[in-house]
Amino acid sequence: xxxxxxxxGLPLIHMENSITSLNAAFEYCDxxxxxxxxxxxxxxxxxxxxxxxxxxxxxxxxxxILSQLDDVHQDELILSTRDQIKGKVNFEIKTDxxxxxxxxxxFQKMLPIFSPEDIVTSFNWKSIQDFKELFSxxxxxxxxxxxxxxxxxxLSIHDEQMFFMVERTLVDSRNFDLPLHRxxxxxxxxxxxxxxxxxxxxxxxxxDIPDTMHIYxx
Numbered sequence: 001x002x003x004x005x006x007x008x009g010l011p012l013i014h015m016e017n018s019i020t021s022l023n024a025a026f027e028y029c030d031x032x033x034x035x036x037x038x039x040x041x042x043x044x045x046x047x048x049x050x051x052x053x054x055x056x057x058x059x060x061x062x063x064x065i066l067s068q069l070d071d072v073h074q075d076e077l078i079l080s081t082r083d084q085i086k087g088k089v090n091f092e093i094k095t096d097x098x099x100x101x102x103x104x105x106x107f108q109k110m111l112p113i114f115s116p117e118d119i120v121t122s123f124n125w126k127s128i129q130d131f132k133e134l135f136s137x138x139x140x141x142x143x144x145x146x147x148x149x150x151x152x153x154x155l156s157i158h159d160e161q162m163f164f165m166v167e168r169t170l171v172d173s174r175n176f177d178l179p180l181h182r183x184x185x186x187x188x189x190x191x192x193x194x195x196x197x198x199x200x201x202x203x204x205x206x207x208d209i210p211d212t213m214h215i216y217x218x
Contacts, residue, residue, distance in 0.1 A: 003030040003204030004214055005090055007187050008048065011208055017046040018076040019084050026087040028210040031119070033090040033186075036079065038098070038106040039065065044079040044113070050097045058097050082113050089115075090165075090184070090206075092142065093122040107131045119184075121165050125155075132159075140165055140182075149175045156182070163203070168193065171200075191216050 006029040009021030022032045035048040041061045050056060053068055066074055075084070093110065095103045107127060111134055114120060118137040122128050125141045132139050140163025143152055152164055156178050164178045168185050185197045186206035194213050197205050207213045 002198040004210050005029060005031040005033045005184060005204050005206040006210040007033050007206045007208045010211060017048060020076060023086050025210055028214040031088045031090050033092060033206055035092045035094050037094045038102060042105060044109055046077050046079055056097050058102060082115055088117045090119045090121060093120060095122060095124040095127060103127055119163055138163055146170060146173050146175060153177050
């Protein structure tokens with residue numbers, strides 16, 4: 001059966017990336033997708049944006065972040081143990097604002113979090129390649145530009161374990177030639193597209209509305 005990934009859990013119902021949102025999504029999903037960043041005090045935080053009220057997440061402590069979010073408990077966003085999330089996870093590691101030492105700390109702190117059926121992914125292809133031998137789970141790269149398809153194809157040949165998280169419009173490109181059984185397509189919120197991509201044989205589809213889309217899975 002092809003897989004449904006809940007994009008940041010159930011973001012139209014609960015606070016996106018919150019533990020509550022992620023766990024609620026497992027009623028409809030095989031996986032949840034969530035973003036992981038690192039704070040100034042080296043905590044793992046489930047947060048998509050690189051900044052909060054004009055300041056970078058990496059430069060804010062956990063206390064400073066929570067003080068700017070209304071009525072959000074630390075346990076909803078700070079990832080300290082894998083037991084907080086009750087199913088399979090696609091962890092997207094966010095490194096866009098980090099220097100290499102911070103990237104290394106972020107990945108090292110994630111290593112004991114992973115479960116064997118999880119998938120760790122990033123736009124930072126180099127870090128995925130550098131750390132993949134240490135991962136206790138599946139791993140993959142994210143792409144949203146057509147010119148990245150050529151390098152991704154080469155990687156798919158040389159690494160038969162790698163997953164590919166592909167922005168939905170790239171799948172229609174004449175240059176798309178990635179192994180579908182290792183391809184997850186994002187972000188798909190229309191019924192016809194959802195059915196089409198699963199019928200194509202993609203490993204899975206990421207959606208903001210898994211509570212609706214699961215109805216259309218055959």
